[in-house]
Amino acid sequence: MDTDRRVVVGAAIEREGRILSARRTDPPSMAGGWEFPGGKVEPGESETAALVRECHEELGATVRLRQRVGPDTPLPNGRVLKVWLAELVDQPGTPAEPKPLIDHDALRWLAPEALSSVAWLPADWPIVHALAEHFLDAVALPGGRVGGAVRIGDTVRRPTGVWTPAVHALIEHVSAAGVAGVPDLLGFDAGGREVYRFVPGQTVGDADPTPAAFVQPGLVAQVGAWLRSLHDASATFPASEREWRRGRLRRGPGSVICHNDVSPNNIVVDAAGSLAAVLDWDMAAPGNPRDDLAFAAWQFVLRQGLPPEREIDGLLALVDGYGGPPADPVAVLDRVAPRLRGAVRFMRRGAAAGDAGLQRLLTTGVPEATEAGLHAVLDRRDDLVRRLHRRSAGAGHQ
Numbered sequence: 001m002d003t004d005r006r007v008v009v010g011a012a013i014e015r016e017g018r019i020l021s022a023r024r025t026d027p028p029s030m031a032g033g034w035e036f037p038g039g040k041v042e043p044g045e046s047e048t049a050a051l052v053r054e055c056h057e058e059l060g061a062t063v064r065l066r067q068r069v070g071p072d073t074p075l076p077n078g079r080v081l082k083v084w085l086a087e088l089v090d091q092p093g094t095p096a097e098p099k100p101l102i103d104h105d106a107l108r109w110l111a112p113e114a115l116s117s118v119a120w121l122p123a124d125w126p127i128v129h130a131l132a133e134h135f136l137d138a139v140a141l142p143g144g145r146v147g148g149a150v151r152i153g154d155t156v157r158r159p160t161g162v163w164t165p166a167v168h169a170l171i172e173h174v175s176a177a178g179v180a181g182v183p184d185l186l187g188f189d190a191g192g193r194e195v196y197r198f199v200p201g202q203t204v205g206d207a208d209p210t211p212a213a214f215v216q217p218g219l220v221a222q223v224g225a226w227l228r229s230l231h232d233a234s235a236t237f238p239a240s241e242r243e244w245r246r247g248r249l250r251r252g253p254g255s256v257i258c259h260n261d262v263s264p265n266n267i268v269v270d271a272a273g274s275l276a277a278v279l280d281w282d283m284a285a286p287g288n289p290r291d292d293l294a295f296a297a298w299q300f301v302l303r304q305g306l307p308p309e310r311e312i313d314g315l316l317a318l319v320d321g322y323g324g325p326p327a328d329p330v331a332v333l334d335r336v337a338p339r340l341r342g343a344v345r346f347m348r349r350g351a352a353a354g355d356a357g358l359q360r361l362l363t364t365g366v367p368e369a370t371e372a373g374l375h376a377v378l379d380r381r382d383d384l385v386r387r388l389h390r391r392s393a394g395a396g397h398q
Contacts, residue, residue, distance in 0.1 A: 006040055006041065006078075006079050007040070007041045007047055007050075007079070007080055007082060008038065008039065008040055008041070008075060008079050008080070008081045008082070009038045009039065009040075009041060009047050009048075009050050009051040009054065009081075009082050009083070009084070010035065010036035010037065010038035010051070010081060010082070010083040010084075010124070010127070011036055011037055011038055011051055011054075011055050011063055011065070011083070011084055011086040012036050012069055012083055012084065012085050012086065012127065012131055013036075013037070013055070013061075013063060013086045013087065013088060013098070014085060014086070014087055014154075015087065015088060015109065015154070016154040016155065016197065017111065017112065017135065017152055017154045017155035017198075018109040018110055018111050018112075019109070019110050019112075019115060019131060019135075020036075020037070020098065020107060020108070020109055020110075021034045021035070021036070021107070021108050021109075021110055021118055021120075022034065022035055022036070022037045022058070022059075022100060022103075022104040022106070022107050023100075023104055023105055023106040023107075023108075023118075024103060024104055024121070025103060025104060025105045026103065030121060032119070033119055033120065033121040034108075034118040034119055034120050034121065034124070035120065035121045035123075035124050036083055036124055036127065037054065037055055037058045037059055037098075037104070038051055038054045038055070038058075038083075039054035039057075039058070039103075040079075047082060048065055048084070051063070051065060051084060051086075052065070055086070057101065057102060058100070058101055058102055058103055058104065059098035059099060059100070059101060059107075060098065060099050060101055061088055061098040062088070062089045062090075062091045063086040063087065063088060063089060064086060064087050064088075064089045065084045065085075065086050066084065066085040066086060066087065067084070067085055068082065068083070068084055068085075069083055069084065069085045069127060069130055069131060069134060070083050070126055070127035070129075070130035070131070071126050071127075071130070073123045073124075073126050073127065074123075075123055081123050081124075081127075083124075083127045085131075085134075111189065112131070112132060112135035112152055113189055113191065115128050115131060115132050116128065116132070135152050141156065141203075148357065149280075151198055154197065154198045155186065155195050155196065155197060155198055156183075156195070156196045156197075156198050157189055157191075157193040157194070157195055158193055158194050158196070158282075159193060159194075159356075159357070160188075160192060160193065160194050161245065161282070161355075162243045162245075163243060163244050163245040163282060164194060165242070165243070166242040166243060166244050166284075167244075167281050167282060167284055168185060168194070169237075169238075169242070170234065170237060170257055170281065170284055171183070171185050171281060172185070173233065173234070173236075173237050173238075174230060174233040174234055174237075177232075177233035177236070178229075178233070179226075179229045179230055179233050180226070180229070181226055181275055181276060181277045181278050182277070182278070183196040183197065183199060183277055183279060183281075184196060184197035199268045199276060199277040199279070200268075201268040201269055201270045201271070201276045201277070202268065202269045202270075203265075203267070203268055203269075204264050204265060209304065209305065210264045210304060213269065213273055214264040214267070214269065214300070215264070215300055215301065215304050215306070215314065216273075217313045217314055217316075217317035218273070218317070219269065219273065219274070219275060219300075220296075220300050220301065220314050220317040220318050220321065221317040221318065221320055221321030222274060222275040222321060223262060223267070223275060223296055223300060223318065223321065224293070224296070224317065224318040224319065224320065224321025224322035224323075224327070225321040225322065225323070226262075226275060226278060227259070227262065227289070227292050227293060227296060227321075227322055228321070228322045228323055228324075228327075230256075230257075230259060230292075231256040231258075231289045231292070234251075234256045234257035234258075235255075235256050237251055237256075237257050238251075239251045239252070244284065244285040244286070245282055245283055245284075245285065245350070245355075246260075246283070246285040246346060247285075249285055249286045250286060251286040252286065255286050255287060255288065256286070256287070256288075256289050257284055257285065257286055257287070258284065258285060258286070258287040258288070258289065258291055258292040259278065259281060259283070259284050259292055260283040260284055260285060260287065260291070260292065260295065261280055261281075261282075261283040261284075261295070262278060262292060262295065262296045262299070263295070263296070263299035263300070264299060264300060265280075265299075266278060266279045266280040267279065282357070290327075290331065290332060290335045291335060291339050291342075293318065293319075293322060293327060293332045293335070294332050294333075294335035294336045294338075294339040295336075295339050295340075295343075296318060297314075297315055297318055297332050297333065297336055298336050298339070298340060298373065298377070300314060300318065301314030301315055301318065302336060302373075302377055303373050308380075308383065308384065308387055309387065311384060312384065312387050312388060312391055315329045315332065315333065315384075315388070316329060316388075316391070318332070319332060329388050330385055330388055333377075333381065333384060333385065333388075334381070336374070336377050337374045337377055337378050337381075340370050340371075340373060340374035340377075341374060343370055344367045344370050344371055344374075346358075347361050347362065347366065347367050347370075348362070348367055
């Protein structure tokens with residue numbers, strides 16, 4: 001190896017969208033400055049092997065290297081700094097949290113917008129700028145027709161509104177009650193957006209048609225069961241008046257807090273085909289639990305262009321998953337058209353009042369499509385009810 005141009009390697013270790021920084025203790029000229037952990041490549045050692053070794057020695061951590069990040073940065077004495085994006089790897093005997101073992105006295109995890117909040121050593125600044133561009137070049141996420149959600153690292157950032165405090169209080173309440181599939185709320189970023197932990201899995205965005213896996217009776221039954229868990233938990237949500245996206249409302253006696261937007265666009269499905277998370281809680285508000293069921297029936301079953309008997313399968317799966325009152329399939333079916341009429345009024349009223357998310361719905365023709373859908377449900381209502389009764393009668397003779 002050319003000893004006049006020895007390579008120094010560094011690791012930009014990323015976890016949940018944050019980057020690890022380390023404060024040096026020596027030499028005196030560098031003490032107190034922040035850097036990416038790493039060190040010199042020894043003769044006969046590859047750059048990547050050297051970086052894995054250095055991270056273990058300096059942090060007690062095992063890392064997996066991803067891609068190079070930033071430019072090669074010249075150092076004194078003809079050396080050059082090369083940095084890799086990296087991630088921690090869980091291994092037996094490896095501490096859960098990196099520790100400053102040698103050369104450093106403090107570690108700090110920095111969110112992308114806070115990367116410039118520490119005094120980096122001069123050679124690390126070009127890497128910092130490259131990382132900021134990498135992580136703050138947010139990737140727009142599919143799904144959620146109201147729009148605005150972006151992914152940065154392992155976090156999702158979403159616009160907020162006057163309804164956000166009520167929604168966050170609801171999420172904290174139902175999470176504490178043990179409702180599964182609720183996104184982890186991490187707080188706010190420097191731009192005032194709410195921050196959630198990214199949930200890996202399959203999403204559909206605005207795919208048309210919806211993938212078959214998202215309308216299978218088994219998954220629809222899981223949606224029904226999830227709604228039941230939400231409604232049971234939210235029935236004890238404090239009844240005080242709060243500002244929701246639908247207005248200033250309180251949870252009345254016997255009412256629950258509805259999600260109001262459970263659809264294929266707003267769920268995550270894991271590799272096993274099971275419901276992993278329900279996203280986009282901005283539309284939540286006090287209401288009748290049957291409205292949540294009716295909207296889910298429309299989104300997962302009645303608007304999917306399924307054959308009538310498949311629609312019956314889906315309606316029964318949703319109701320069976322929910323279990324018990326008010327989940328009668330005919331009652332849920334008859335609630336679909338009123339629920340959709342209310343949605344159209346809400347979209348148009350909110351857009352006229354300046355709600356940017358609802359204005360996007362208007363520009364993409366969602367209200368008109370929803371009106372057409374509710375008329376189609378009304379046209380098919382009697383046939384679907386007859387089929388439900390025949391199915392019920394057939395089950396009774398078994």
